[in-house]
Amino acid sequence: EPEVTQTPSHQVTQMGQEVILRCVPISNHLYFYWYRQILGQKVEFLVSFYNNEISEKSEIFDDQFSVERPDGSNFTLKIRSTKLEDSAMYFCASRSGVTSTDTQYFGPGTRLTVL
Amino acid sequence: GEDVEQSLFLSVREGDSSVINCTYTDSSSTYLYWYKQEPGAGLQLLTYIFSNMDMKQDQRLTVLLNKKDKHLSLRIADTQTGDSAIYFCAESIWGLTGGGNKLTFGTGTQLKVEL
Numbered sequence: 001e002p003e004v005t006q007t008p009s010h011q012v013t014q015m016g017q018e019v020i021l022r023c024v025p026i027s028n029h030l031y032f033y034w035y036r037q038i039l040g041q042k043v044e045f046l047v048s049f050y051n052n053e054i055s056e057k058s059e060i061f062d063d064q065f066s067v068e069r070p071d072g073s074n075f076t077l078k079i080r081s082t083k084l085e086d087s088a089m090y091f092c093a094s095r096s097g098v099t100s101t102d103t104q105y106f107g108p109g110t111r112l113t114v115l
Numbered sequence: 116g117e118d119v120e121q122s123l124f125l126s127v128r129e130g131d132s133s134v135i136n137c138t139y140t141d142s143s144s145t146y147l148y149w150y151k152q153e154p155g156a157g158l159q160l161l162t163y164i165f166s167n168m169d170m171k172q173d174q175r176l177t178v179l180l181n182k183k184d185k186h187l188s189l190r191i192a193d194t195q196t197g198d199s200a201i202y203f204c205a206e207s208i209w210g211l212t213g214g215g216n217k218l219t220f221g222t223g224t225q226l227k228v229e230l
Contacts, residue, residue, distance in 0.1 A: 044220070
């Protein structure tokens with residue numbers, strides 16, 4: 001069964017460093033998402049992406065964040081200058097977008113630890 | 116704005132039924148979902164219900180939707196130790212932002228199944 005994959009599973013970085021989290025959505029899916037979950041808290045929407053542009057973003061997704069689909073398979077989330085409060089589990093999701101009933105499928109997540 | 120609330124903990128004995136409740140505020144929600152998260156793992160879609168439905172059954176899972184009270188529940192029949200996990204309800208409004216269809220998650224309910 002097709003699945004969303006994410007790499008790395010765990011990323012440790014120093015405050016102020018740039019990180020890139022990678023996702024490979026399910027092939028032929030058209031809509032892509034990033035969510036994050038700070039330890040013990042809700043899963044929060046960050047951004048949705050369709051047709052090579054951002055379709056919606058949350059207040060969390062400020063200028064430090066960017067997303068890109070550099071080729072036909074990868075979908076990346078970049079954090080330019082990480083802060084301690086960026087430590088969280090980051091989930092990528094995709095959906096086909098063919099019908100209104102299709103659902104989002106989530107990857108296993110990348111745990112980002114900012115020291 | 117959207118807000119989704121759940122009780123934090125539920126403890127049941129193996130073989131009993133579990134009922135996990137969720138309330139949401141956005142009356143324009145189109146779809147409501149239940150996701151399962153096992154320790155250290157990603158979000159697994161369990162089931163979903165369209166807002167014009169009252170009930171959906173899928174094997175051991177029964178979803179009930181009271182749209183008037185904005186209340187959603189997930190019943191797990193014959194609960195097993197393997198059902199121990201965090202259960203998230205989520206809502207989406209399809210088509211609101213060009214098909215972005217972001218998910219708004221609840222706080223999650225930790226289900227503990229005891230022998």
